[in-house]
Amino acid sequence: MIAVLASGLDPEAQALVAGWSSAGAALLSAEDLGSPGWVFDPGDPSSGVAVVAGRRVPISSLRAVLTRRPAIVAEELSWIVPADRPYVAAETNAFLVAWLSAVPCRVVNRSTPTSLCGPAWNRVQWQAAAARAGMPWVECPRGEEFQTKPAEETETLVVCGECVLFARDAATEAAARSLAHAAGVTLLSVRTYKGAICGASVAPDLGNAAVRSALLDHLRGTA
Numbered sequence: 001m002i003a004v005l006a007s008g009l010d011p012e013a014q015a016l017v018a019g020w021s022s023a024g025a026a027l028l029s030a031e032d033l034g035s036p037g038w039v040f041d042p043g044d045p046s047s048g049v050a051v052v053a054g055r056r057v058p059i060s061s062l063r064a065v066l067t068r069r070p071a072i073v074a075e076e077l078s079w080i081v082p083a084d085r086p087y088v089a090a091e092t093n094a095f096l097v098a099w100l101s102a103v104p105c106r107v108v109n110r111s112t113p114t115s116l117c118g119p120a121w122n123r124v125q126w127q128a129a130a131a132r133a134g135m136p137w138v139e140c141p142r143g144e145e146f147q148t149k150p151a152e153e154t155e156t157l158v159v160c161g162e163c164v165l166f167a168r169d170a171a172t173e174a175a176a177r178s179l180a181h182a183a184g185v186t187l188l189s190v191r192t193y194k195g196a197i198c199g200a201s202v203a204p205d206l207g208n209a210a211v212r213s214a215l216l217d218h219l220r221g222t223a
Contacts, residue, residue, distance in 0.1 A: 031054075
C-alpha cells in the first residue's frame, strides 16, 4: 500500500489516489488519525498498525508514504469539542512527526519539527541552501509575470529522488539535485530565472503526468 497523507478535501490528493489505485494507493486523512486502531512502538515501529482509508493496516504492508500537507489544523477535527481542537491538533502533529520519522518504509517527504512534509524554510534559508548547492539566487518574477517571461529565461524543475525532470542542461540538473539534498527532501520543485534559482517548494504541483509517473516509480522503489 502507498498511503497519501493529505486532507480529504484536497482534489490533487484525491486524483493521485484514484490514478494510483492499481498500486494500492489510499488516502490517510485527519479522520483516520482520529480513529481507534493505531499501534505505534518507537522501539519497534515495524510491528505497528496504522488506520488508512478507514482500515487498520499493518505497518509491514506499507510500501511508502507520500506526505502532502504541512500540518493537521484544528478546524478539521469536527468530531472534537471545539475548545479542545487546538490541543488535539498539536498532539496529532507531534505524533505524526514521530511516526513519519520512524516508519520503516519510503517516506516522501519526511517530517521535520516545523512541517510534516519537509522543512518549512523561508526565502533566506532557501537562498543559503542554493548557495551551498553552488547556484546563485535572484528575485523571481511573480505569478503570471513568471509565466509570461520568454521560455528560455524561466524554468520549473521537479526533483524526485535522483531523477530531475525538465532540466535544460546538466549544470541546472545537478544544482536542483544538490538543493534537494541540502533540504533533506526527495521531492522538490525548483524555479529558475535566467539560470539562477529564484524559488523552491517541498510540495510541487503534481498535475503533470510525467511528474506523477516519476513519483510513483520512486515510491515503489523502481525509479
